[in-house]
Amino acid sequence: xxxxxxxxxxxxxxxxxxxxxxxxxxxxxxxxxxxxxxxxxxxxxxxxxxxxxxxxxxxxxxxxxxxxxxxxxxxxxxxxxxxxxxxxxxxxxxxxxxxxxxxxxxxxxxxxxxxxxxxx
Amino acid sequence: xxxxxxxxxxxxxxxxxxxxxxxxxxxxxxxxxxxxxxxxxxxxxxxxxxxxxxxxxxxxxxxxxxxxxxxxxxxxxxxxxxxxxxxxxxxxxxxxxxxxxxxxxxxxxxxxxxxxxxxxxxxxxxxxxxxxxxxxxxxxxxxxxxxxxxxxxxxxxxxxxxxxxxxxxxxxxxxxxxxxxxxxxxxxxxxxxx
Numbered sequence: 001x002x003x004x005x006x007x008x009x010x011x012x013x014x015x016x017x018x019x020x021x022x023x024x025x026x027x028x029x030x031x032x033x034x035x036x037x038x039x040x041x042x043x044x045x046x047x048x049x050x051x052x053x054x055x056x057x058x059x060x061x062x063x064x065x066x067x068x069x070x071x072x073x074x075x076x077x078x079x080x081x082x083x084x085x086x087x088x089x090x091x092x093x094x095x096x097x098x099x100x101x102x103x104x105x106x107x108x109x110x111x112x113x114x115x116x117x118x119x120x
Numbered sequence: 121x122x123x124x125x126x127x128x129x130x131x132x133x134x135x136x137x138x139x140x141x142x143x144x145x146x147x148x149x150x151x152x153x154x155x156x157x158x159x160x161x162x163x164x165x166x167x168x169x170x171x172x173x174x175x176x177x178x179x180x181x182x183x184x185x186x187x188x189x190x191x192x193x194x195x196x197x198x199x200x201x202x203x204x205x206x207x208x209x210x211x212x213x214x215x216x217x218x219x220x221x222x223x224x225x226x227x228x229x230x231x232x233x234x235x236x237x238x239x240x241x242x243x244x245x246x247x248x249x250x251x252x253x254x255x256x257x258x259x260x261x262x263x264x265x266x267x268x269x270x271x272x273x274x275x276x277x278x279x280x281x282x283x284x285x286x287x288x289x290x291x292x293x294x295x296x297x298x299x300x301x302x303x304x305x306x307x308x309x310x311x312x313x314x
């Protein structure tokens with residue numbers, strides 16, 4: 001029992017350190033947004049930093065660094081399901097991704113402008 | 121009849137029912153938010169121009185700090201139960217609820233400012249995706265607050281009857297709460313900074 005308590009106390013130190021690291025990474029996230037890397041570059045960099053932060057939360061706070069294989073299995077299924085679902089719309093628009101959508105002028109037709117494709 | 125495996129792990133999976141249940145629920149949540157994130161990325165990369173400086177970055181950054189801090193206090197609340205320190209659990213859990221409430225108050229002011237500038241969800245693609253993602257996330261925050269308030273109120277009676285089961289329930293609540301934090305970790309840069 002005594003060693004179990006010592007183990008929890010050790011974990012508490014880790015939780016505090018991870019919390020501090022997450023705050024540092026938040027500052028890095030804001031700073032990185034000022035870099036001019038283009039849309040794709042900035043989105044990629046932001047997602048990389050967010051992934052590092054997310055991994056810390058998942059691994060330490062959610063204890064995924066020492067979880068049972070059933071949990072890993074269910075998460076693997078989630079990733080596979082997610083990829084399949086995402087690939088469906090991706091396949092239909094693959095030739096458009098990264099290409100600005102040009103909305104033709106409404107030419108006097110009321111309601112002819114598709115708000116769904118509108119970009120400001 | 122008593123429900124089995126709510127405190128002790130099942131011999132075949134090595135998990136309690138609740139833990140497997142919450143992870144399966146979180147798996148469905150990954151699909152929900154993941155679909156919306158992908159929608160954002162497709163719309164964002166395909167847009168000729170995208171609005172910048174529409175959102176209050178300092179307030180968004182403050183909300184990030186609040187949620188990270190609440191994740192720390194949530195895990196400390198669970199650790200306090202593992203150390204049999206119920207008064208400390210209450211302090212940490214109350215702090216988590218307070219931080220979550222401040223987050224929602226900030227969000228209210230942000231929404232008011234945004235709508236005050238004449239930008240409802242129907243104003244543009246950006247506004248539509250902004251309100252959808254942050255609104256859905258806000259509902260999750262509210263749900264977390266309700267559950268945590270329950271465990272601070274009537275649900276806390278379980279601690280006296282079955283402390284291990286109570287600690288397990290707090291662990292599941294924590295898993296949900298960390299997920300909500302994790303979603304915001306992605307939402308903040310994507311919506312506020314890019």
